[in-house]
Amino acid sequence: MPEHSELTGNRHGQAGEKPSLVGMTREQLARALAGIGIPERQARMRTAQLWHWLYIRGATDFAAMTNVSKELRAEFSHHFSLDRPEIVTEQVSEDGTRKWLLRFPPRGAGRPVEVETVYIPEEGRGTLCVSSQVGCTLSCTFCHTGTQKLVRNLLPEEIVGQVLLARDRLGDYPGHSPADGVVAPATGRLVSNIVMMGMGEPLYNYDNVKAALLIAADGDGIGLSKRRITLSTSGVVPMIPRIGAETGVMLAISLHAVRDELRDVLVPLNRKYPIAELLAACRAYPGLSNARRITFEYVMLKDVNDSLADARELVRLLAGIPAKINLIPFNPWPGTDYECSDWAQIERFADVVNRAGYASPIRTPRGRDILAACGQLKSETERLRIRERMALEAMIAG
Ligand code: SAH
Ligand code: SF4
Numbered sequence: 001m002p003e004h005s006e007l008t009g010n011r012h013g014q015a016g017e018k019p020s021l022v023g024m025t026r027e028q029l030a031r032a033l034a035g036i037g038i039p040e041r042q043a044r045m046r047t048a049q050l051w052h053w054l055y056i057r058g059a060t061d062f063a064a065m066t067n068v069s070k071e072l073r074a075e076f077s078h079h080f081s082l083d084r085p086e087i088v089t090e091q092v093s094e095d096g097t098r099k100w101l102l103r104f105p106p107r108g109a110g111r112p113v114e115v116e117t118v119y120i121p122e123e124g125r126g127t128l129c130v131s132s133q134v135g136c137t138l139s140c141t142f143c144h145t146g147t148q149k150l151v152r153n154l155l156p157e158e159i160v161g162q163v164l165l166a167r168d169r170l171g172d173y174p175g176h177s178p179a180d181g182v183v184a185p186a187t188g189r190l191v192s193n194i195v196m197m198g199m200g201e202p203l204y205n206y207d208n209v210k211a212a213l214l215i216a217a218d219g220d221g222i223g224l225s226k227r228r229i230t231l232s233t234s235g236v237v238p239m240i241p242r243i244g245a246e247t248g249v250m251l252a253i254s255l256h257a258v259r260d261e262l263r264d265v266l267v268p269l270n271r272k273y274p275i276a277e278l279l280a281a282c283r284a285y286p287g288l289s290n291a292r293r294i295t296f297e298y299v300m301l302k303d304v305n306d307s308l309a310d311a312r313e314l315v316r317l318l319a320g321i322p323a324k325i326n327l328i329p330f331n332p333w334p335g336t337d338y339e340c341s342d343w344a345q346i347e348r349f350a351d352v353v354n355r356a357g358y359a360s361p362i363r364t365p366r367g368r369d370i371l372a373a374c375g376q377l378k379s380e381t382e383r384l385r386i387r388e389r390m391a392l393e394a395m396i397a398g
Pocket of ligand 1: 140142143144196197198199200201202232233234253254297299328329330331332333
């Protein structure tokens with residue numbers, strides 16, 4: 001059985017009225033410091049100090065900042081916060097996958113919102129799957145998140161906050177030992193990769209996602225290589241060149257169908273940006289090479305998109321694009337009419353793809369027992385009822 005803990009209260013403190021320093025650019029940080037009277041000539045040095053404490057050391061409290069005077073620390077904590085998102089639940093799957101349900105405070109007249117963040121430990125790497133929005137406007141018919149309408153975009157501090165929270169909980173800071181039961185991958189970093197594949201369409205929250213990813217990739221802070229950060233989009237074509245040029249992160253495309261008639265149904269955004277336009281944007285994505293390929297995600301839906309003719313067409317469509325293909329076994333959720341393709345069919349499909357030169361493309365489902373697998377994320381506002389959960393478990397077992 002998965003471990004399931006309801007954390008009461010919040011060990012990191014709930015974000016309150018004070019602005020958080022997490023998620024600000026260096027310029028915004030410097031301006032915030034100027035706003036509390038830090039002299040301009042000090043701003044650069046203070047910004048660098050804070051950046052180090054926030055992103056290298058993972059400080060959750062100004063008191064930890066031992067190279068800052070006591071008076072100034074008090075001043076900082078009077079005006080600013082370093083709060084993490086509130087943890088509503090933390091679940092650990094039988095396979096080591098961890099899922100956090102996180103709550104963010106209301107913004108303006110709104111109400112508190114909840115999102116999920118998932119950590120997937122694998123041989124040699126640890127991938128954090130981060131959410132960009134609460135819900136999603138895009139209603140892809142096979143996606144659980146798509147059944148929840150958009151509540152709001154997440155802010156940079158809330159996107160970066162997911163990364164910091166995961167690192168806190170895992171013990172992923174220099175000089176810390178990993179939390180109980182967590183095995184450090186060979187890279188030494190627990191969160192070695194980030195994928196924007198949680199809830200939401202990241203390119204519909206462009207500015208905030210971009211700001212957050214630039215912080216995750218900043219060499220004086222979290223410092224993840226851009227090759228270890230992947231943004232997945234259902235195909236918001238006009239934003240694809242921009243995210244490439246402005247961040248340089250890796251791209252994943254939720255393709256899922258090779259014909260427009262079918263993709264129009266599975267990924268309704270296709271009616272606006274059909275396959276040919278999407279692939280043209282992929283071909284033009286900056287910096288592609290054999291070492292920097294686009295990942296094409298393809299969810300395996302029984303008798304819908306899983307024929308061998310589809311596999312051959314997939315290979316034909318992608319010819320000439322440095323590509324990886326990721327076949328995702330469909331993860332069922334209560335209320336869906338789709339079924340996952342039979343395993344034998346997935347393997348036959350994968351064979352066609354393999355023979356065209358794409359290596360081991362089947363993505364093993366992770367964390368299914370805690371509903372942490374792709375497309376199963378949905379926030380607590382619509383928490384699964386026991387009956388639904390049982391139906392789902394039966395579906396997975398069958
Ligand atoms: N909105 C973005 C990123 C989040 S979805 C996008 O669509 O790309 C992350 C991946 O999970 C996408 O490829 C999505 O199509 C896939 N997915 C969604 N629902 C799924 C399900 N039930 N089973 C398997 N994969 C699913
Ligand atoms: Fe939104 Fe992606 Fe789900 Fe489509 S697959 S509904 S774009 S989260």
